[in-house]
Amino acid sequence: MNYLWSGMILTGIVFGTLTGNLEEVTKAVISSSREAVELCVAVAGVIAMWTGMMKIAETTGLVKKLAGKMGPVIRFLFPRISPESETARYLSLNFLSNVLGLGWAATPAGLRAMEGLAKLEEERRQTGSRCFPSGTSSNEMCTFLIINISSLQLIPVNMIAYRAQYGSADPAAVVGPGIAATLISTVVAVVFCRGMDRKRNQK
DSSP: OHHHHHHHHHHHHHHHHHTTOHHHHHHHHHHHHHHHHHHHHHHHHHHHHHHHHHHHHHHTTHHHHHHHTOHHHHHHHOTTSOTTSHHHHHHHHHHHHHHHTOHHHHHHHHHHHHHHHHHHHHHHHHHTOSOOOTTSOOHHHHHHHHHHHTOOOSOOHHHHHHHHHTTOSOGGGGHHHHHHHHHHHHHHHHHHHHHHHHHHHTO
């Protein structure tokens, strides 16, 4: 990303110099910088409100209670993992945090879940059970990443903040379409993961 953005900036400067529009490039840089700061301030307020509400849900234990009810989901997506294991608990917490927009809880839980999946695969190698070669992602790891990326999201906080900043008459109108879009992407991801897992088991 650093190379990409540096290349774009340098290309703009060189093009502006060659076409005699270097002054316009300078004005664009200044105005864009001001707009970026204004956007950050506006977004911070909206995100603070939603994350505050989600933090209350986390502090009261609502998030952990809901995560504890995700046993059937974990059993369906990861049939080779015990729903009562520590790894399953981190998987549940990560999925639920993403759905509720709890990014601060989703990231560390996701890292711990991935560590648990890697440890589980290593134990399979040592016991000689069906496993993947060292350095290769397991079915569970791939499934976790795909579901994580396509995750259903009930409240698209960032999109609401952007729409509010740029003068939308109804910033929260995106909630319904957002839920529909992420629901479809999650269903497609689940179907794909289960299909690939079944295909591998048939080999």
